[in-house]
Amino acid sequence: xxxxxxxxxDADEHTGGFGGARAYLADPEAVRPSGVxxxxxxxxxxxxxxxxxxxxxxxxxxxxxxxGSRRTAPGAVSRAAHLVRLLEDLQLPDGGGEFPLPPxxxxxxxxxxxxxxxxPDLCELGVDIRTTPAFDADAAEQLVRAAVGExxxxxxxxxxxxxxxxxxxxxxxxxxxxxxxxxxxxAAAREGLTVRPKTAGPSNIGNLLAGEGIPAxxxxxxxxxxxxxxxxxxxLEDLPAVHAVYRRAVLSLLGSP
Numbered sequence: 183x184x185x186x187x188x189x190x191x192d193a194d195e196h197t198g199g200f201g202g203a204r205a206y207l208a209d210p211e212a213v214r215p216s217g218v219x220x221x222x223x224x225x226x227x228x229x230x231x232x233x234x235x236x237x238x239x240x241x242x243x244x245x246x247x248x249x250g251s252r253r254t255a256p257g258a259v260s261r262a263a264h265l266v267r268l269l270e271d272l273q274l275p276d277g278g279g280e281f282p283l284p285p286x287x288x289x290x291x292x293x294x295x296x297x298x299x300x301x302p303d304l305c306e307l308g309v310d311i312r313t314t315p316a317f318d319a320d321a322a323e324q325l326v327r328a329a330v331g332e333x334x335x336x337x338x339x340x341x342x343x344x345x346x347x348x349x350x351x352x353x354x355x356x357x358x359x360x361x362x363x364x365x366x367x368x369a370a371a372r373e374g375l376t377v378r379p380k381t382a383g384p385s386n387i388g389n390l391l392a393g394e395g396i397p398a399x400x401x402x403x404x405x406x407x408x409x410x411x412x413x414x415x416x417x418l419e420d421l422p423a424v425h426a427v428y429r430r431a432v433l434s435l436l437g438s439p
Contacts, residue, residue, distance in 0.1 A: 187432060188213065192387075200387050207394060217362040217435070218391055219428065222401040223409070225420055228370065229401030230363045231355030231381040233283055234313040234389055236322035237348040239306055240265070240330065242294075243341035246303035253301070259294045261337050262305035266292070268329040269309065275317050281355055282381050285317040287325075312383065319350040354392035355381050356399070362435060363399050369430035370402070373423060377402070402427070 192202030206212050222229065242265060244258040256264075266289050274285045287309065294305025311322040323345075330343045356363040356379075363379065370377040380401070388400035404420035407413075 186213065187436065188215065195387065200390055203387055203390065215396055218388075218396055218398040219362050219366060219402075219431065220387055220398055220400045221403045221428075222386065223403040223406040223416060224401050225375070225403070225405045225417075225424070226377055227380040227401060228363060228366050228377055228399055229382050229386070229388070230360075230379045230399055231281075232353065232385050232389055232400060233285070233381075233383055234319065234351045234353035235385045236311045236313055236319040236350045238309050238323070238326065239346045239348060240309060240326070241344040241346070242305045242307065242333075242339075243343065244301070244303055244305075244339045247301040249299050249301055255339075256337060257295070257301035258303055258305035258339075259292075261333065261339060261343075262292060262294060262307055264337055265307065265329065265333045265343070268332055269326070272325055272329060274325075281314050281316065281353065283312075283314060283383055285314050285322070286312040286383075287322075312385065314353050315355075318352070323347065351385055351389035352393050354389060354398075356397055360397060362397065362431065365431040365434045366399055366402060366427065369427045369434065372430060373427050375423065375427065 190202055190206055192200060194201035207214075242258050242262040244261050245253075245255055246257075247253050269287060269289055272287060274287060276284050288311075289307055290310045291308035292305065295302035309326060311326070313319055313322055326345060330345060334342050358364065358379065367377060367379060382401065386400040388398040391398040403424055405417040407415045
């Protein structure tokens with residue numbers, strides 16, 4: 183055999199923190215993988231790529247006061263609502279080149295104010311942008327900063343709006359003959375399964391590995407229902423077929439006949 187096999191069970195996967203994978207990659211004594219196959223569910227597809235992400239919290243400020251006063255200046259929630267409209271009106275580029283998906287911007291949280299009598303001086307927005315090779319994290323941040331700059335000009339406040347980036351993962355996509363995708367696709371075909379390569383819209387741990395220069399597949403496994411729901415279910419009768427595919431793929435990558 184020309185290499186070794188390691189199995190990592192990451193109990194922190196569902197949170198998006200990937201603490202197990204991060205700890206493994208940070209361990210100076212751990213063998214750095216030349217490729218990773220991640221066992222996400224789905225029997226019809228091998229996920230060979232995914233959009234990246236850029237996430238930030240945006241602090242929108244205003245002068246505080248009483249809701250019954252004569253003041254007319256907008257509060258932080260009103261300014262934040264204006265910023266949401268600016269963000270959602272932004273024109274993002276279409277997908278380009280060989281990457282099949284376009285970028286996407288979503289405002290995912292809004293927190294500010296309490297009670298009815300107080301005009302709040304702070305409202306925080308969470309922004310999630312899914313990135314592509316043609317529209318990366320730098321481009322995403324520049325676009326949001328332009329919208330924030332427009333807000334502070336159009337609806338001025340005592341303090342400027344503050345952007346705090348939270349995370350940035352690169353998009354990635356393995357080509358058809360790139361390992362370990364090629365071995366997994368070939369193994370599935372040899373086991374009589376019809377599968378296709380897929381570039382996923384959601385990001386996954388494959389993006390984290392791509393940032394480390396490690397190629398990864400991020401999806402092939404048993405059939406499922408209710409993914410990430412309280413009634414999530416897995417089809418256990420698919421286990422023998424899935425095991426056979428991974429076994430064949432691993433043996434191929436290790437150079438066994």
